[in-house]
Amino acid sequence: MSERVVPAAARRRRRPTKEGVVLSEELIVETALRLIEEHGAEALSVRRLGRALGADPSSLYRYFRHTDDLMLAIADELIGRTLRAWRPTGHWRADLRDLGLRMHAGALAHPRAAVLSAHRVTGRTYEIQAVETILGVLRGAGFPDAEAVRVYHAFVDQALAYGALDSANTALPRPARDAEADVWRTTYAGLSAATHPHIAATARHLVASMRGSSYPAALDLLLTAAATRLAEIRAGD
Amino acid sequence: MSERVVPAAARRRRRPTKEGVVLSEELIVETALRLIEEHGAEALSVRRLGRALGADPSSLYRYFRHTDDLMLAIADELIGRTLRAWRPTGHWRADLRDLGLRMHAGALAHPRAAVLSAHRVTGRTYEIQAVETILGVLRGAGFPDAEAVRVYHAFVDQALAYGALDSANTALPRPARDAEADVWRTTYAGLSAATHPHIAATARHLVASMRGSSYPAALDLLLTAAATRLAEIRAGD
DNA sequence: ACCTTATGACAACACCGTTGACCTGTGAAG
DNA sequence: CTTCACAGGTCAACGGTGTTGTCATAAGGT
Numbered sequence: 001m002s003e004r005v006v007p008a009a010a011r012r013r014r015r016p017t018k019e020g021v022v023l024s025e026e027l028i029v030e031t032a033l034r035l036i037e038e039h040g041a042e043a044l045s046v047r048r049l050g051r052a053l054g055a056d057p058s059s060l061y062r063y064f065r066h067t068d069d070l071m072l073a074i075a076d077e078l079i080g081r082t083l084r085a086w087r088p089t090g091h092w093r094a095d096l097r098d099l100g101l102r103m104h105a106g107a108l109a110h111p112r113a114a115v116l117s118a119h120r121v122t123g124r125t126y127e128i129q130a131v132e133t134i135l136g137v138l139r140g141a142g143f144p145d146a147e148a149v150r151v152y153h154a155f156v157d158q159a160l161a162y163g164a165l166d167s168a169n170t171a172l173p174r175p176a177r178d179a180e181a182d183v184w185r186t187t188y189a190g191l192s193a194a195t196h197p198h199i200a201a202t203a204r205h206l207v208a209s210m211r212g213s214s215y216p217a218a219l220d221l222l223l224t225a226a227a228t229r230l231a232e233i234r235a236g237d
Numbered sequence: 238m239s240e241r242v243v244p245a246a247a248r249r250r251r252r253p254t255k256e257g258v259v260l261s262e263e264l265i266v267e268t269a270l271r272l273i274e275e276h277g278a279e280a281l282s283v284r285r286l287g288r289a290l291g292a293d294p295s296s297l298y299r300y301f302r303h304t305d306d307l308m309l310a311i312a313d314e315l316i317g318r319t320l321r322a323w324r325p326t327g328h329w330r331a332d333l334r335d336l337g338l339r340m341h342a343g344a345l346a347h348p349r350a351a352v353l354s355a356h357r358v359t360g361r362t363y364e365i366q367a368v369e370t371i372l373g374v375l376r377g378a379g380f381p382d383a384e385a386v387r388v389y390h391a392f393v394d395q396a397l398a399y400g401a402l403d404s405a406n407t408a409l410p411r412p413a414r415d416a417e418a419d420v421w422r423t424t425y426a427g428l429s430a431a432t433h434p435h436i437a438a439t440a441r442h443l444v445a446s447m448r449g450s451s452y453p454a455a456l457d458l459l460l461t462a463a464a465t466r467l468a469e470i471r472a473g474d
Numbered sequence: 475a476c477c478t479t480a481t482g483a484c485a486a487c488a489c490c491g492t493t494g495a496c497c498t499g500t501g502a503a504g
Numbered sequence: 505c506t507t508c509a510c511a512g513g514t515c516a517a518c519g520g521t522g523t524t525g526t527c528a529t530a531a532g533g534t
Binding site: 068118119120121122123128131132135136139145146148149150153154157158160161162164165168169172180183184187188191196197198199201202205206209210213214217218221222224225 | 355356357358359360365368369372373376382383385386387390391394395397398399401402405406413417420421424425428433434435436438439442443446447450451452454455458459461462
Binding site: 004006011014015016017018023055056058059062 | 480481482483484
């Protein structure tokens, strides 16, 4: 049973399922994404996906060796969508800023999928394309190889990490999300100055600040540091 | 069955299990942490935990309403441990750097707990204590309230985001983790210069860099930016 | 038109979290 | 010292999960 999966390119026989659906890698990934968005991350299971597709669950194992493979395919599709929407201008800093914000926005647009896939290295088409593109932007700007890789690594990790963190809140069930928002307004804002002087003194700022994402600030920080480094390099450091 | 859980303080009757173990909230949390450490993240299940404790799995529901409650208790314990192990010296930058690295390391040591709890605001004892402490460090250093909160937000989000991201890999089942490690060495390092010139040119650096975490670098970036801002403020900005 | 075989279906396995019902020893009250 | 309510343990079951070995059949190259 170990080698049941046939690569997409080699597939020929398009045999419909009992319910008349013709399966394909793309259809499965699309359906999985829809399932996650509509019914939550926990709604994604082989059996449910099979039901949603109109196919026996075990049929999916003809396309993906195990659930993890499917997750990677989903992650890659998300990367691809982000990349296709991005329009580089040739100005490395503006382009990377735009891409970072798009990655973050993309994660927020598919919070449940983002949470599940942000930390995976897919090694698939779109991911490879993204790596190649970003490295190209950096090397084109004049970063030496080692430096380009360092910036790339920081940039990508940052976008993924914040994307997942901020998505996670969005992905919480409504009541839990509201409850969390209240914690700052009630629990923290209600602490006594006698026992918690620093929280009490800054409560107003805390409530306001913790509502938003700190990603844009962190991204600009990273890009500024990279720009500074690039200037040093150009000056012949 | 809805209100089976008796608060720890109100517990009186210490009836041993069939195997002679006397259960308690602390013992359960400790055993869960040990289980994660010794047998990997996937080893934590109610049934396995019950077996490890020498108790029926359903007994645990006398102490925690569901698995998520248990996870939060574990997370709280982790925050407590990190905070207790931290020895502030009075130098804000060194202290925050040390704390950030400890938070990150704590997450990596207990990946599953970190992944599940990074995006939750618990409002529990240790979390409040952590907020108060960090704000104290920043205000003590001379950051005005609004600025202190901004730095606090960035600092905490960053530690949590990277902690979760880096943990997530550790939390993967063994085979998936090994597979990911290989992707950089095989898939990426094997790409042709003709089709992927930038990856091919930097493959050596990529393999080396992507192995480690970019958190320490990001942390230093954040602290440097904060120090710069503080200098401006002190200069009477 | 045949034959191979890709691909779908089925049934089964071992695990999971959770719950309702039951049983028993603890520890406080009289 | 005995009594007895009930906290806290156990048991069995439910419906879910991923995964696989086996079988059936229709697609498509010859």
